[in-house]
Amino acid sequence: MNTKRLSAALEKALSEQMNVELYQSHVYLSYGIWASDEGYDGIGNFLFRHSLEERNHAIKFMEYILNRGGKPTVTALKAADKDPKNLKECFDRVFKHEVENTEKIYNLVNIAFEEKDWATWNFLQWFVKEQIEEETLAMDLIDKLKIAGGNEASDESLFNLDKYLGQAPDDAELARDATSEKP
Template sequence: MNTKRISVQLETALSTQMNVEDLQSRVYLSYGIWATDQGYDGIGNFLFRHAQEERNHSIKFMEYILNRGGKPKVEAIPSPGKDPKSLSDCFNSVFKHEVDNTEKIYALVDLALTEKDWATWNFLQWFVKEQIEEETLAMDLIDKLKIAGGDQASDESLFTLDKTLAEMPDEAKLAQTATGENP
């Protein structure tokens, strides 16, 4: 008996998105490393926590495909790219990545709608809502940096921004509290 409840086309598209989310995680990770190396430990940790959140998104796609009887395919992912040139460049790049990811999610929603795969359409609504939050967060980062003075911000303003982002709550745990048993 065939227990697969997802089309090959959706299985492939969702698997591709699983890998996109993995790439997003690595982008945040690389930006976090860059920020920490620049002395912005709070911003770095904020980005590390978001790297974990993006990895969790990848796992959501993996689990969904498996639950529908499909088999996700792990692909090689490209390098996250060059380091940002400045905090403005970093935050603008975060926003661009989130907008690009939103467009990919919308394409998946369209595909699920076309195929009348209501289970997948319903599953993807969580990601539609999540992308609204992610884009808003990225815009807030850009706005906070502009208020601080942008790339010409004073050391005091950047110190305050760094501290503010270090204390910002989000659903991902602090990178420093992760262990092998509790990732």
């Protein structure tokens, strides 16, 4: 008896996204190594934690595919981009990666919708929400660096930014979660 509850096309697309999430983990790991090597251990720690979060996203896709009777396919990862030249380039790349990932998630949602695979469509809503957080977090990185002075930031500003990001929560504060008591 065939127990697969995913179409071949959706199974392939979900596997591809699992590999995208693994690549994202790879990229964050690479950026964290770069930041630590540059002396930004707090920023490196922040990026290492984010690398683990991206890996966990890949595991979510893997488990979902398996739970729906499919078999995920792991592919080789391409090398991460060359090291950024500075923190601005690093944070800009983080934002770019997150926007590209959001577009891939939206494509999966469209496929699930077109196939009327409501279980997969529902599963993907978690990732839609997650990408809002991811993009917000990336924009926050860019904003905090701008406030610190951007590429012309003083050593003291960069020290404080590094310290802050080393201890910062991994989740972004979202405007939709604001209340009058907690703006």
